[in-house]
Amino acid sequence: MAKxxxxxxxxxxxxxxxxxxxxxxxxxxxxxxxxxxxxNGQPTAQNRGVNGSAPEPTxxxxxxxxGARPAExxxxxxxxxxxxxxDVLKTLDIEYLAANPGSxxxxxxxSLINYGDNKMPEFLTCCHEExxxxxxxxxxxxxxxxxxxxxxxxxxxxxxxxxxxxxxVDRVPIYMVVGNHSDGARRNAGVQSLHSxxxxxxxxxxxxxxDDEPLSLGHFAETAVRAYNIAMTPPGGPVLIVxxxxxxxxxxxxxxxxxxxxxxxxxxxxxxxxxxEAAKLLINAERPQIIAQRMARTxxxxxxxxxxxxxxxxxxxxxxxxxFPTRHPLAGTGWQGYQPDVTLNLEVGDILPQxxxxxxxxxxxxxxxxxxxxxxxxxxxxxxxxxxxxxxxADAQATLPALIEEIKKELTADRKRALxxxxxxxxxxxxxxxxxxIEDAQYGWDSSPISLARLTGELWPLIKNEDWSLVSPQGxxxxxxxxxxxxxxxxxxxxxxxxxxxxxxxxASVGAALANRKHGRLSVNIQTDGDLNYAPGVLWTAAHxxxxxxxxxxxxxxYHQEVMFVEEQAALHNRRGDRSHIGTxxxxxxxxxxxxxxxxxxxxxxxISDPNDLVPxxxxxxxxxxxxxxxxxxxVTQPR
Amino acid sequence: MKLxxxxxxxxxxxxxxxxxxxxxxGKDLFLSYACYSCHSFDGHGGAGARLVPxxxxxxxxxxxxxxAGRMPxxxxxxxxxxxxxxxxxxxxxxxxxxxxxxxxxxxELLKEN
Numbered sequence: 001m002a003k004x005x006x007x008x009x010x011x012x013x014x015x016x017x018x019x020x021x022x023x024x025x026x027x028x029x030x031x032x033x034x035x036x037x038x039x040n041g042q043p044t045a046q047n048r049g050v051n052g053s054a055p056e057p058t059x060x061x062x063x064x065x066x067g068a069r070p071a072e073x074x075x076x077x078x079x080x081x082x083x084x085x086x087d088v089l090k091t092l093d094i095e096y097l098a099a100n101p102g103s104x105x106x107x108x109x110x111s112l113i114n115y116g117d118n119k120m121p122e123f124l125t126c127c128h129e130e131x132x133x134x135x136x137x138x139x140x141x142x143x144x145x146x147x148x149x150x151x152x153x154x155x156x157x158x159x160x161x162x163x164x165x166x167x168x169v170d171r172v173p174i175y176m177v178v179g180n181h182s183d184g185a186r187r188n189a190g191v192q193s194l195h196s197x198x199x200x201x202x203x204x205x206x207x208x209x210x211d212d213e214p215l216s217l218g219h220f221a222e223t224a225v226r227a228y229n230i231a232m233t234p235p236g237g238p239v240l241i242v243x244x245x246x247x248x249x250x251x252x253x254x255x256x257x258x259x260x261x262x263x264x265x266x267x268x269x270x271x272x273x274x275x276x277e278a279a280k281l282l283i284n285a286e287r288p289q290i291i292a293q294r295m296a297r298t299x300x301x302x303x304x305x306x307x308x309x310x311x312x313x314x315x316x317x318x319x320x321x322x323x324f325p326t327r328h329p330l331a332g333t334g335w336q337g338y339q340p341d342v343t344l345n346l347e348v349g350d351i352l353p354q355x356x357x358x359x360x361x362x363x364x365x366x367x368x369x370x371x372x373x374x375x376x377x378x379x380x381x382x383x384x385x386x387x388x389x390x391x392x393x394a395d396a397q398a399t400l401p402a403l404i405e406e407i408k409k410e411l412t413a414d415r416k417r418a419l420x421x422x423x424x425x426x427x428x429x430x431x432x433x434x435x436x437x438i439e440d441a442q443y444g445w446d447s448s449p450i451s452l453a454r455l456t457g458e459l460w461p462l463i464k465n466e467d468w469s470l471v472s473p474q475g476x477x478x479x480x481x482x483x484x485x486x487x488x489x490x491x492x493x494x495x496x497x498x499x500x501x502x503x504x505x506x507x508a509s510v511g512a513a514l515a516n517r518k519h520g521r522l523s524v525n526i527q528t529d530g531d532l533n534y535a536p537g538v539l540w541t542a543a544h545x546x547x548x549x550x551x552x553x554x555x556x557x558x559y560h561q562e563v564m565f566v567e568e569q570a571a572l573h574n575r576r577g578d579r580s581h582i583g584t585x586x587x588x589x590x591x592x593x594x595x596x597x598x599x600x601x602x603x604x605x606x607x608i609s610d611p612n613d614l615v616p617x618x619x620x621x622x623x624x625x626x627x628x629x630x631x632x633x634x635x636v637t638q639p640r
Numbered sequence: 641m642k643l644x645x646x647x648x649x650x651x652x653x654x655x656x657x658x659x660x661x662x663x664x665x666g667k668d669l670f671l672s673y674a675c676y677s678c679h680s681f682d683g684h685g686g687a688g689a690r691l692v693p694x695x696x697x698x699x700x701x702x703x704x705x706x707x708a709g710r711m712p713x714x715x716x717x718x719x720x721x722x723x724x725x726x727x728x729x730x731x732x733x734x735x736x737x738x739x740x741x742x743x744x745x746x747x748e749l750l751k752e753n
Contacts, residue, residue: 327753431753434753435750435753438740438746438749438750438753439740439746439750441740441743441746441749442737442738442739442740442743442746443684443685443690443737444680444682444684444685444737445737445738445743445746446737446738447680447681447682447684449681451680451684457745457746457749458745460749461745461748478686478687484749486752560677563674563677564674564677564678564687567673567674567677567678567712568712570718571712571713571714571715571718572712574715574717574718575717575718576718577673577674577714577718577719578669578672578673578674580673580674580677581672581674638680638681638684638686639676639677639678639680639681639686639687640680640686640687
């Protein structure tokens with residue numbers, strides 16, 4: 001993709017204006033007077049908080065936070081600890097860090113951009129910490145390794161918390177560093193205390209895989225390398241390093257500590273006796289079914305699952321992210337009335353519904369998941385306890401090679417022939433089912449607002465010959481991409497939020513598009529309106545960092561799922577059903593997403609509600625994206 | 641001749657039992673009661689079933705809404721019979737979709753499968 005030709009004139013103009021603003025700020029005498037009046041920044045009676053609560057920030061502290069602080073002294077620290085931290089981070093091969101700036105990591109910030117030359121990792125400016133972490137979430141699902149999110153003390157971490165929770169439930173590695181003024185004696189009064197904690201990791205510990213607060217540079221090195229290892233070992237997850245401002249800012253004393261070597265832990269594979277038993281059950285099953293959710297961690301996972309399915313001639317019901325090619329003859333749930341007698345569940349989140357069905361029909365349930373050997377107590381993401389016949393506590397992808405080998409060893413020629421017959425029947429059922437789904441696109445084809453089938457269908461011919469990647473969830477768009485497009489590569493679909501937390505879609509799409517950029521892939525985001533409005537500033541991040549991404553608004557002007565839920569409740573409570581729009585709709589005024597995109601510095605057009613206007617607009621958007629810029633097309637759509 | 645009279649009188653009776661309904665008011669109700677949220681703005685379905693072409697007669701439609709299976713059950717306190725008659729009249733005005741065979745893109749997609 002071509003690089004942007006955007007000149008730096010705009011930025012120079014901005015800097016000129018900013019310099020004038022800063023000069024005016026410095027010239028304000030009342031700031032200096034107030035600073036003098038408050039001896040050394042201590043709180044006064046006037047700024048003490050009400051009812052004995054935490055004091056309001058002092059003028060000194062506020063001035064510090066707003067960038068107008070006076071020079072503290074003439075001292076110079078040539079080699080702060082944060083330089084060494086950068087040396088450590090560089091050994092981890094982290095390409096990017098996303099951050100909203102904050103004073104608890106200011107020393108590290110400066111070291112990253114100057115000492116580290118803003119490379120490996122490169123700094124990406126975000127307008128919200130939730131966006132930073134969600135970007136890292138999307139990035140990791142494409143790239144298969146963590147991106148860093150640099151987070152400001154208490155307040156930044158609390159902003160980030162929802163995105164951390166999504167990544168935790170989605171088993172996605174994210175490398176997070178959060179600043180903290182841990183030494184109370186060295187903190188400035190006011191804001192620095194408000195942004196510090198005795199145990200900062202505790203704020204998000206329930207949904208981070210691991211956290212640590214190193215107390216020296218040597219400790220930092222060990223923690224930093226270990227954190228990467230833990231994030232990547234299945235089940236993956238976000239890890240957090242609390243990085244003390246004092247250790248960042250103090251000069252390095254003497255020789256720097258050795259940086260330990262990173263060695264990734266091999267994923268846990270299943271016990272061989274259990275794998276053999278699973279192989280026997282599957283070979284002898286008359287109607288086996290494979291259900292895969294967060295199974296394919298890498299492209300190799302897809303290849304292995306295809307091999308397993310073809311060996312068994314079993315249908316594969318792939319959920320969440322892509323585990324199996326959608327148009328493979330074995331994709332789906334089998335022919336009408338296909339009642340599995342053995343189900344193989346690979347990294348399935350809450351297995352109870354399937355286990356119940358299996359039990360009711362006397363079928364056997366096999367589960368392989370690494371989550372079985374990693375549990376916490378508070379958050380209930382482990383789902384229900386279920387009756388399972390064979391529970392293999394291991395990473396499913398890492399276990400498949402042994403399972404495949406075992407099946408190959410045990411399959412007789414006669415059994416193979418029987419399985420081939422089943423496979424032919426399944427292929428027929430697959431084709432019929434997919435034909436029906438495609439034909440269903442006819443309903444509402446000419447409707448205005450535009451149907452999601454039309455939107456998705458019209459997009460397909462425009463992208464199918466490109467190296468494309470759908471970087472947004474599909475649940476809220478009726479799974480139409482899955483129904484109409486041909487997905488056969490691991491990066492072509494990255495699944496959903498993890499924990500169902502809205503506000504994930506837009507930033508995760510930008511993060512995934514960032515990962516796709518160096519591969520020259522075309523990233524497409526079908527963006528729900530409710531999700532975008534959590535933190536739309538990520539559009540600016542995409543524009544600023546020239547991240548090519550086609551965003552198509554699925555603008556149904558509401559939190560549509562909730563409209564349905566409230567309507568259902570009204571019926572259930574036997575009360576009037578004409579008020580479900582209260583608290584659920586995003587109209588009056590309608591949000592102008594084209595203008596929003598333009599305001600953030602990218603191409604934006606719409607709203608488009610006539611289906612005949614759709615293709616020309618999509619083509620214009622794609623043209624811009626292919627030049628290396630983001631673009632947005634606002635499409636007014638049917639609810640789902 | 642007797643048979644003809646019987647059919648004619650049944651038709652009159654049927655007319656008497658099935659008021660025509662106000663499609664314009666029905667449209668307002670279709671929107672305010674958020675029928676569109678599951679069935680789409682012109683009844684082509686979404687999270688809920690397709691309403692066009694409507695397979696039920698008016699009485700069947702009202703009975704279905706009162707005793708629904710998958711969709712919520714709407715009692716007369718939530719929405720009256722008269723209102724349902726108007727909604728039914730509106731649904732009957734909604735155009736049916738073009739057949740998949742007349743949409744070239746869908747035919748292309750089918751060829752790819």
